Amino acid sequence: MKQLKENRFLIGLSFLILLIGQYTIDSQRRPSFWPKTYILLAVVVILLVGLLLSTNRMDKIAKNTFILIFLLGSLNSLILPIRRNLDENTHYYRVLQLSDGKVRSQTDERNFLMVSPDFLGITKLPSKGEAGSTTSTNLYTKDFLDLLNMKADYKLAYLNQGELNSPAYIPSAIGVKLGQLISNKVYISYYLGRIFNVLFYALLAFWAVKLSKYYQLQLFVMSLLPFVTWIVSGYNYDSLYYGLALLIMAQFTNFIGQEKSFTLKRGIIYNLTCLGLVFCKAPVILLIFLPVFLPKRVFATVKTYWLNLLVIVGVGISGLIWLGQARIFKLLNISYTQAIQVADEIAPKVSRISYFISHPFETIEMVLRSLFDIPSAILGSLLNPQPFLTASRVVSLINIVTFVVLLILISSQLTIQLTKATKRAFWVIFLLISLAIMYAISGDPRVFKVGDLHVGGVQGRYHYYLLVALPLLLSSSIKKLFSFGESSVLSTVDNQRIVDTTVKIVAFVTILNTCVSLYAYF
Numbered sequence: 112m113k114q115l116k117e118n119r120f121l122i123g124l125s126f127l128i129l130l131i132g133q134y135t136i137d138s139q140r141r142p143s144f145w146p147k148t149y150i151l152l153a154v155v156v157i158l159l160v161g162l163l164l165s166t167n168r169m170d171k172i173a174k175n176t177f178i179l180i181f182l183l184g185s186l187n188s189l190i191l192p193i194r195r196n197l198d199e200n201t202h203y204y205r206v207l208q209l210s211d212g213k214v215r216s217q218t219d220e221r222n223f224l225m226v227s228p229d230f231l232g233i234t235k236l237p238s239k240g241e242a243g244s245t246t247s248t249n250l251y252t253k254d255f256l257d258l259l260n261m262k263a264d265y266k267l268a269y270l271n272q273g274e275l276n277s278p279a280y281i282p283s284a285i286g287v288k289l290g291q292l293i294s295n296k297v298y299i300s301y302y303l304g305r306i307f308n309v310l311f312y313a314l315l316a317f318w319a320v321k322l323s324k325y326y327q328l329q330l331f332v333m334s335l336l337p338f339v340t341w342i343v344s345g346y347n348y349d350s351l352y353y354g355l356a357l358l359i360m361a362q363f364t365n366f367i368g369q370e371k372s373f374t375l376k377r378g379i380i381y382n383l384t385c386l387g388l389v390f391c392k393a394p395v396i397l398l399i400f401l402p403v404f405l406p407k408r409v410f411a412t413v414k415t416y417w418l419n420l421l422v423i424v425g426v427g428i429s430g431l432i433w434l435g436q437a438r439i440f441k442l443l444n445i446s447y448t449q450a451i452q453v454a455d456e457i458a459p460k461v462s463r464i465s466y467f468i469s470h471p472f473e474t475i476e477m478v479l480r481s482l483f484d485i486p487s488a489i490l491g492s493l494l495n496p497q498p499f500l501t502a503s504r505v506v507s508l509i510n511i512v513t514f515v516v517l518l519i520l521i522s523s524q525l526t527i528q529l530t531k532a533t534k535r536a537f538w539v540i541f542l543l544i545s546l547a548i549m550y551a552i553s554g555d556p557r558v559f560k561v562g563d564l565h566v567g568g569v570q571g572r573y574h575y576y577l578l579v580a581l582p583l584l585l586s587s588s589i590k591k592l593f594s595f596g597e598s599s600v601l602s603t604v605d606n607q608r609i610v611d612t613t614v615k616i617v618a619f620v621t622i623l624n625t626c627v628s629l630y631a632y633f
Contacts, residue, residue: 115161121615122161125622129153132623133630135503148250149190149629156186157622164618167611172327175614176334177317180343183621184309187344189302190629192247193255194238196345196498197570202280203346204230206304209276209284210291211263216273225269228261229297240499247632250298258297274436277390279348282311308350312343315354323361325368328613329521329582330357335617337510337624338496338572345498349572352391356576358384359398364583366402366409368527373402373410378419382426389430394547395576396430397540399423404536463553466561473564481549481566482542485574492571497628506627513620518582520613523593524606525586534584541577548573 115122129150133143163178165171194200204220207227217226224231236248236255248255286307290300316334320327333339334357343350362381366373385399402409402419410416432439467474493514494507501507529537549566553559558567 114164115158118161118164118166121164121166121618122157124619125157125160125626126154128623128626129157129629132626135505135627136631137501137503144630144633146251146629146633152186152189153626153629156182156625160618160622164614166614166618167607169327169607169610172331172610172614173317173320176320176331177313179335179618179621180313180316180340181310183625184313184340184344185306186625187341187628188305188309189250190625190632191305191341191344191498192238192249192632193233193236193252193301194241195247195500195632196347197342197349199345199347200234202283202348203233203301203304205276206280206283206287206346207263209280210287210304211265213265213276215275217265218269218271219273222269222271226265227263229258229263229300232258232297233301249632255298256296260291260295260297260300275433277348279351279390280346282307282350283346286310305345308346309343312350312354315350316357319354319357319361322358322365324365325525325527326361326364326583328524328610330361330579332517332521332613332617333357333579333581335621336493336496336514336578337620338492339575340621341496341498341624341628342572348391351387352395353575355384355387355391356395356579359576360579360583363401364527366405367529370408371411373405373415373419375411375415375418375422378402378415379422382419382422386426386429389433392573393430393434394544394551396427397544397547398576399426400540401533401537404533406530406533463550463561473562477564477566478546478549480564481569482545484565484569485545485571488569489571489574489578496624497631500628500631503627503631506623509623510620513616517613517616518585519589519593520609522582522586522589524609525582527583528587529583537580537584541574544576545574 159182160178163182164175166175194203196202201220204223204227205216207230208217208223217223224234236252236258237244237246239245239247246252250256283304286303286305287300289307290303293299316330320330320334323330334353339353343353359381362377362384366377366381381402382399385396388396388398400423403416403423407413407416410419490511493511495501496510548569552569553566
């Protein structure tokens with residue numbers, strides 16, 4: 112009860128947002144409405160946040176991270192209409208196969224409609240914005256609530272085995288399987304699959320903050336960016352990507368903060384963490400090279416530095432094995448069929464590499480246009496975090512203002528800093544990752560055709576690792592900006608007050624986005 116009293120202002124403000132949130136929605140044409148089920152769920156979550164959140168204690172920051180991600184993320188997973196997350200039905204089809212114990216993809220997404228009655232049932236439900244549908248499927252949709260689980264029938268006529276399903280889907284698959292065991296209703300297994308994805312990310316974020324010695328508050332803020340808590344609330348593998356990005360930065364900043372901290376064992380753990388990126392966002396595995404550019408004082412011995420390079424080679428080979436599994440299956444004479452999307456069938460068969468090499472000026476123009484598009488893509492994710500929803504300009508303004516304020520606060524509190532050489536290396540790695548992402552996305556005929564002068568579809572969320580590193584990259588500049596003479600304005604503020612303010616702002620913004628979306632997604 113003590114926590115409820117301490118958090119009474121946050122609770123009261125949250126209830127006010129819940130009450131008036133629908134009036135902030137742009138172009139709201141309908142009269143006031145009150146989805147009682149969702150409002151009741153929101154009230155319970157707000158009270159739990161108020162009961163469990165410890166805003167003014169740095170030693171509770173990891174616990175706060177888990178509480179806010181799991182509670183608000185789980186509520187988001189219930190609010191988010193069916194199939195409304197990014198490419199959610201494609202991810203759901205992968206999850207269902209894993210929940211049935213299928214390590215390899217058994218067929219393409221289209222044929223899976225004939226294999227899995229659950230997948231067919233979910234796919235047939237309306238989703239606003241798809242094929243002219245004007246309604247969304249949620250906890251008020253009777254057809255969804257009445258849908259019964261039915262066992263998938265993997266008939267040979269529809270099977271054409273492909274790649275291994277990503278381990279990133281395992282948490283959701285566990286949730287789906289658990290839901291099927293405790294209920295015969297599809298909506299139970301569907302939502303549990305989403306919630307287990309949130310739980311997985313919450314655990315990774317908790318672990319990262321707990322592991323960090325010098326970057327806890329920064330990881331807390333970046334782990335709870337609104338677009339992150341919304342994206343992990345659906346079916347996807349981004350939960351693994353975001354969690355690994357936090358863990359990588361936790362380890363990397365630990366290396367920076369102490370001499371001789373980079374031992375061979377810690378290097379192996381760091382490199383294996385980077386290897387996990389191959390299952391979700393393969394180009395970002397290039398972060399594995401970051402420690403190579405740290406000052407020599409960070410490494411336990413000179414031998415450790417060179418052995419780490421050997422480990423990087425080994426991890427790189429392991430990553431290539433995963434990415435090249437199609438060729439490996441072929442060499443081993445194991446049946447393998449590449450899943451074909453409708454867009455692939457109509458796309459012209461022109462080699463991208465050949466075109467890029469033979470048209471250097473057009474390629475340079477394409478790269479430059481796409482690189483300069485990255486800041487606006489990131490800004491778009493910060494302004495409008497909910498998938499396929501631009502709900503409120505008021506909320507967008509609050510999102511960006513609070514992000515800037517928090518970035519200044521948490522950057523000013525850093526006691527570690529990068530050398531100029533390491534900063535330059537980071538930006539080179541950023542450039543290489545960006546180029547790799549562009550090349551990967553250019554293989555998707557839905558967003559790029561050979562000859563285009565811009566690679567579309569490169570979303571701000573792809574560069575989440577950059578946002579996580581931003582306080583570290585900007586810390587020295589922000590300290591100089593807010594300094595007068597020898598002292599910094601922000602350094603005179605009590606650290607406990609900074610922590611308390613930061614946690615409350617993050618909680619407020621997360622609750623704000625959830626409460627407004629509760630109405631906007633209807």
